[in-house]
Amino acid sequence: MSTEPRSSLPPRYDAAAVEPAIYQRWLDANAFTPAAKPHTGAARFVITQPPPNVTGALHLGHALTAFVEDTLIRYHRMRGDDTLWLPGVDHASIAAQFVLDRILAEEGESRGSLGRERYLKRMWRFMDQTRDLIGEQHRRLGASLDWSRLRFTMDEVSARAVRVAFKRLWDAGLAYRGEALVNWCPRCRTTISDLENIKHEETGSLWTIRYHLARADGTPDPDAWISVATTRPETIFGDSGVAVHPDDERYAGLVGREAILPFLGRRLPIVADPHVEREFGTGAVKITPAHDFDDYEVGRRHGLQIISVLDEDARLTDAAGEFAGMDRYDARTAVVERLQAMGDLEGEQPHQMVIGRCERCGTVVEPRLSVQWFVRVKPLADQALTSVREGRTRILPAHFEKVFAHWMENIHDWAVGRQLWWGHRIPAWYCPDGHITVSDAADGPDACAECGRPAAELTQETDIFDTWFSSGLWPFSTLGWPEETPDLARFYPTSVMETGYDILFFWVARMMMLGLFCTGVEPFHTVYLHGIVRDPTGQKMSKTKGNVVDPLAVITDIGADAMRFALLMGTAPGSDQRLTDAKLTGGRNFTTKMWNAARFVLGARPTEGVHPEGSESLAERWIRSRLAAATDRATRQLDALDLAGYAATVHEFAWSDFCDWYLEMAKVELRRDETSPGERARVWRTTADVLGDLLRLLHPLLPFVSEAIWEPLSAVAPRGRGEPLLVTAAWPEMGMQDAAAERDVDALRDLISRVRDQRTASGVAAGAWLPLHVAPASDGERGAVMAGRHYVEALARARPLELAEGGDARPEEAATSAIGAFWLGSDQAASEAAAARASARRAEVEQQLARLRDLLANPQFVERAPEQVVERERARLNELQGQLAALGTGDAADEK
């Protein structure tokens, strides 16, 4: 970029060229890194952002996240708050392995062929290629992240935090190792959490199978049996009982007897358990404790055997006899066929059921009995729940608090171990005597904590942590916890945690639990949950549907500002939005509009060296008042995290007030012959002032284009605050509102609009100048017309403008406006169309008057409604009566 300040702008805004250059200037100025020391007394504003997965490319969800957070951080930076927005990426163990495994497959390798050590080396190489990708993409979005604090969940600081956090959980008795049924993905070959086990409605089969009853000698009775219903015949080999409902008289005589398992001849006790639904299937259930969560509980209650018959690939084990080695689905078919051949298959019917599939690979999840590491989360969940209930952490939108509470109340222990390689290895060591030592030392323990055996005899756990364990430490691990670092003291706890509602449980809940446990305080005071960006028809975007929008393509096309505006306009906490081309085009049009407005202001600068003089015109007072109102409103909306509201406020002020009305009125002032050079200088100065503050308001919303305009503007209209870059400039100060100016201009705008309407209705040529007669309804209105007559003349193309006196006759086509009666004087204006339009307007006014009279005549209303409301209605009535009266005794206006 040139170092010469330019004072004009090129005709076209070239976002693709301008945006990267501006981002570089921000970086050069070190604009995103907090000062070494905070200003004393400055408020703190720190955002916790979800670190994107290291392997992923940026999608619209990331873009929305970045835009929301960047908008907030830019606002607070301008407010002078001590801000931090820290960037980072997540190592995403299972997702990363899934991606790398695919790459390896293409190279003819696999996890198995490489072995753990080489696999991890390969993974780090892969990381080095992809780790910076997300960062690069965030820079193109304009995200003002503090790159000097870039973090990775696999870096050493994070690793240390993981060890220390886990050691503390262990010491507190909240981490334990035990045998339990867990969700197992046979394809990823790891345990997964309940959250990663995605339920799908699917149609399967329900088979009814005969289990023959055992005779006294233990042989099956060919003529007596109990029929059980099952969706999983292949797990038959793990059966260790049959259950019926205790009150089911059909089976009352069978409880306590035994059935014989087909193929294996195992004796199965028939037990009574209230868990069984009598109406479902046959009312009798085969119990397979090792392969079903319900059966596990039933089995425990009745002391049944737990027999695993599936291995880690979901193949049948030797316990399945002749079926050993078969895949679970092949075995299902085979078992059914054999039962049929034996005459023990009573039936098969289609069955609607819910199947759990691995979030990552879609494979049907298998309940599997194994020894695992768990975190006892109940006490942690209670604390997190309490802080939400007591308002120390607030969730937006508020109704998610209920969702959060429901989940927290029903939470199960967290299986944190993963049988994967890429991730933080669980810092637990086993000694030959079976003792467990958990250590937070980087090199592991010196000796067994229980028996003192030396480290050399200990072996470390090979399982790694669920990715979300390290993500759960993110708000403080990134600041150096457990060290008492200056950053931790300065930026923790954080302010706003912003993410999509879809990871409320995965991430937010875990951060709250681990944050409270590790640091004793809530890691953030506000949880802001945004929704999903959908396609124009409301479908979720997905690669398979082919309806994804690539944010980088959009940026290349129309610029990051345009996309930001489009996304923020549609965002509301907790609700999804549809992204359409029309919205993106709207964003582009808005950036272009701002660019062009700035071009006009810069180009309209009068001769230098002339001192501004005279008092501000009505238009100037009005736009300053509007600016004050917009500033106040936008500020309150940003403080309330109402980003769509903020965007709408600034958009409306910029486009409607500033461009459509103020600039048009300013042109009148600037171009009138009667305006002196000093007055011209004053009007331009006001215009540049307001534009400057508008840019400040605009900056969090359109950071690039506002910054691009800021430099040339401040070169010719320095604001005296010495702010070379808008990104670090101050948020506008609240000005004074000017009720009188607003009232007058509102009235004038109404008059102008109505005159234009009359012109259109009567078919007057657009460029024609017509005389205009105005009969003000009162002295106030008369004053407004006097103050703004040249605006009316120019903007309504009405010249000369003549003020009518009370006694003047009103022609039939006279109409009413907020300022009183008016009529156009010309042959054409006397047309029937104008008269018709005018009388239609009058009819409207009269209708409203009638409504108001009725309302005010109702004693109930006058007595019971608040006085303010009644007063407002009275005032309105007076105003309308004034308008009508201004029409005098014109033909159409004299009857009530």
Add this chain to the structure above:
RNA sequence: GGGCGGUUAGCUCAGCUGGUUAGAGCACCUCGUUUACACCGAGGGGGUCGGGGGUUCGAGUCCCUCACCGCCCACCA
């Protein structure tokens, strides 16, 4: 099986604790090359606020109920 959200103009959505004539953008119609902008300007048409009941002086807004759409949670094999 529980719970939650939505239903407002042709489309996408605003409408805070009930209070003027329910708004915006896009789309549509008419006009317009006035020296920032046609990625624009001016004007216009278009809604019994999902249905039904209730509370109230007054309901898009509060209560009840029904319908449809969507989401989350859940151990009937």
